[in-house]
Amino acid sequence: MPDARGIEKQAVRVEEQYDRVIATLDRPEVRNAIDQAMVDELHALCEMLEQSPRILILTGAGGVFASGADIAQLRDRTAADARKSINATVFDRVRRLPMPVIAAVDGYALGGGAELAYAADIRIGSDRVRFGNPETGLGIIAAAGATWRLPEIVGHARASELLLTGRVIDAAEAQRWGLISSVHGADDLLPAAHALADRIAANGARATELTKHMLLTPPDEHLGIVGDVQAELFDSAEKHERMTAFLERKKNR
Structure with a gap:
């Protein structure tokens, strides 16, 4: 969508470095809700990283990772749209990127936003992070990865509780459950993600790619x-x- 100057604003802001890419979900006016434009830009990001493999750090602007799918768009989607698995397809592409994906999660990661974080290889969070999948309260299911990735991450019983109740958990509980591996102050979150990326980048690139391949x-x-x-x-x-x-x-x- 164009800004006040008529310049097209990106839904995903991308910063490239030689060994990593930092991708920031950047729709703070709607808490980084995932719309079709963001999905399209995530596909373009994946295409770049499939052709030129690098570590990916995923984060969100404005103190929020992603509040979920854009409900205004989701409300008008039909059964035919559901069968396209729009979000699930791009999140699976993120999951299968050649090099590791680090999700640096600040604030809310709800619904589709949580499912995007679940697609990462490593998740770290700020002390104000909140995870939840409230889809059943909206009359739908969490269909973009939560029903199969979340049980792998936290176990079937805990995944069942989150997905069936729709409750939201804080940073301390998310860390206890293993949903995030570490908790940081908001200002320290991105530096912590870069520190992880530094450790990964210091290892053999092909060995790292093949380790991820075996993990999947x-x-x-x-x-x-x-x-x-x-x-x-x-x-x-x-x-x-x-x-x-x-x-x-x-x-x-």
Whole structure:
């Protein structure tokens, strides 16, 4: 949507660095509600990261991650729209990006906003974070990932409680449940996300990609492919260089 100067405003503000991309959901006037424009821009972001793999940090503007799907648009969607799985499709694309995705969640992450956060590999939160899936209160289901990703993250019983009651949990409970791995002051949240990205970026890029690939592979398929995955790395120049450097450091201690 154009701003007061007639300039088209992006729903997702993207900052590129050589080893990472920071994507900020930027519709603060509607608490970063996820509309079709944001979905389209997330697809464009995924296309860029599929072609040029880098770590992705996802966050939100204005002290909110995302308050959910844009209800004004959602109310008018039909059964045909539901069958397109509009949000689920883009969130799955985020989930399957080659390199890790870190969600730095501040304030509300509700409905579709929570489901976008669930698609990340690592979630950290501010001390004012609030997670919830109130979809049943609106007469629909959480259909963009919560019913299958949330049980993997927090367990079936806790996921059932959240999805069936629609209640909202705070940062302390989210951390106890393992929904977020750490809690930070709002001003420290993005630096903490960058610190995680720094640690990931210091490792072998291809080894990181393949580790994520294995984490997304069903357990009963691991034995059939893990040898070939490791074989690629065993024959790589980077493995030899990194292990040689490790042995040199150990020798010089």
